[in-house]
Amino acid sequence: MTRAYNFSAGPATLPEAVLRQAQAEMLDWNGVGASIVELSHRGAEFMGVAAEAEANLRRLLSIPDDYAVLFMAGGATTQQALLPLNFAAPGQTADYVVTGHWSRTAIRQARPYVNVHVVADGEPGGFRDIPPRAQWSLSPDAAYVHITANETIHGVEYREVPDVGDVPLFADFSSSIASGPIDVSRYGLIYAGAQKNLGPVGIAVVIVRRELLERAGQPRADIFTYASHAARDSMLNTPPTWNWYLLGLTVKWMLEQGGVEEFARRSEAKAALVYEAIDSSGGFYRNEVAPAVRSRMNIPFFLPDETLTARFVAESRQAGLLGLKGHKAVGGIRASLYNAMPVEGARALVEFMRDFQRRHG
């Protein structure tokens, strides 16, 4: 068995140590005679796994006590519909900043429930920059301000928390959570599909200031109500237990590796390697994102033409570098450098890029 370097944008590479533990425990978790995926979510075994995952996530991200942490089935898109349902009155305005594809997805899910006000839009600039805070036209009475902390397709990332005054700031952190310190107290709510930095697909994490859970929101089913999930420790219904377990193993691994400060260092190092390879290629590889907001997690880049792009994808795969084909919305190549991608993976990619250019440039 040879493990490839997997640059997929999500579902994404997981730490080998985590997969090995899951493999070892697949038929018998902790000597109980059954897999964790076969055990009741209400039994002592899984309750322990769930509680430990939450405690470790709180430690990893320094989550203050006045924030609830929810583990919910599905991904970020579902949360994007739940935000207005839970936190906006019918017809109220919510502010959205558009910095790429996933900001638009958030708006599409919210629009049936709220008056969406786009306070700034990076599209006229080709999503190569994040519109500066000074140019945002915030609504005084918005239910919340929504940002996308990192755009996996367009490769732009906030490097600072924008100041939005007293209106709660909500952020989609799906693709950059735990890649560095986050000052959670600056946000009203943070949500993230787990399948990039936190572990497996099929589960999302919501970190929400508890006082916000008192908002009435809009008529909705109990299963769509954050306060109900919080009151039942995310066991309002049967949660995705195996996904939660694997998330717990991944979070524990991140703590053992040195926590978010260490992953901030690694992320800077990996991203610097790849951007340097692009910028020193004499235009063979192109990434036009403003350097100040270049994503450390997802690096889209382009070759001179589509034939070379297709060849790059095919040859990199042969070389044991998976998942480099760019998203169909923009084409080109995309390298995702999540926490489970070792620095050696970024080095292998850069070597391949240089060799490919020598042969085809």
Place this chain on the structure above:
Amino acid sequence: MTRAYNFSAGPATLPEAVLRQAQAEMLDWNGVGASIVELSHRGAEFMGVAAEAEANLRRLLSIPDDYAVLFMAGGATTQQALLPLNFAAPGQTADYVVTGHWSRTAIRQARPYVNVHVVADGEPGGFRDIPPRAQWSLSPDAAYVHITANETIHGVEYREVPDVGDVPLFADFSSSIASGPIDVSRYGLIYAGAQKNLGPVGIAVVIVRRELLERAGQPRADIFTYASHAARDSMLNTPPTWNWYLLGLTVKWMLEQGGVEEFARRSEAKAALVYEAIDSSGGFYRNEVAPAVRSRMNIPFFLPDETLTARFVAESRQAGLLGLKGHKAVGGIRASLYNAMPVEGARALVEFMRDFQRRHG
């Protein structure tokens, strides 16, 4: 490693062969150098896994071509909220038959969106029987009629499809799907959380007559819209890929074992063993469900007092029989006999029951 017999009501026991295959492929699926949980849902590898799972499920359940099959994150509870959102106009009436705890859950999720009309309620009879069809007060203009095919807590199961005329019949089949032949054409929609008979927790299957997807329903987000999921082959957003994969392995295993006819035989045999042990115990074990609707999947039974019940749970666990504690809503003992439970497991339980009675009766 010793595998116990796991009678948990869900998450529940899985076929050992399925777990062994998942274990073998955990670090490297099919030689690609990555786990299936790490691969893009839009890549050829997972698309193949997803398509094969659907084709095999269609074969297993003989699903007609004019039905869409959806694979969605989460469990049955989410579907219970989506039913009225997708298929009922605001303020329209929907008919619900109450046969136990899970019928009530379905109503609780639906009530914010629809005028719930309870056409029959088994609670006055202690949920020991299913109210006969002749006594149901169906609404002529209902959006749909909802039933719970099997009640995991109260242990009652429909043995026949009720005739509800031209109104589409919707059924929660979470705990009995694939335990025997289903005439899908008699239903407008069937939904099931996978974690009992179909595989792992964290994914639900929806089988819906395509023409129903044309109903306008109510204002809602795209992510809550069945037609959108159907149009994108359940890849509207990132699906729970690992859960889908494990479901596929489980469905394939069921086909290899002989399909639903074989599981109908095994289910009758397992249930007959346990009911016979109860009925021949001279009242030491009690199950008061009307024999005609006794569930083949979940058998709740009661001992003379709570001390004996607690002892039964503790001693059975020692004997390698897991998950027998009854649901907190009713207490007592519950044995779940899903497809992955071998007949030998039911025999081991019956032997334990007889031995326990000899020692404590």
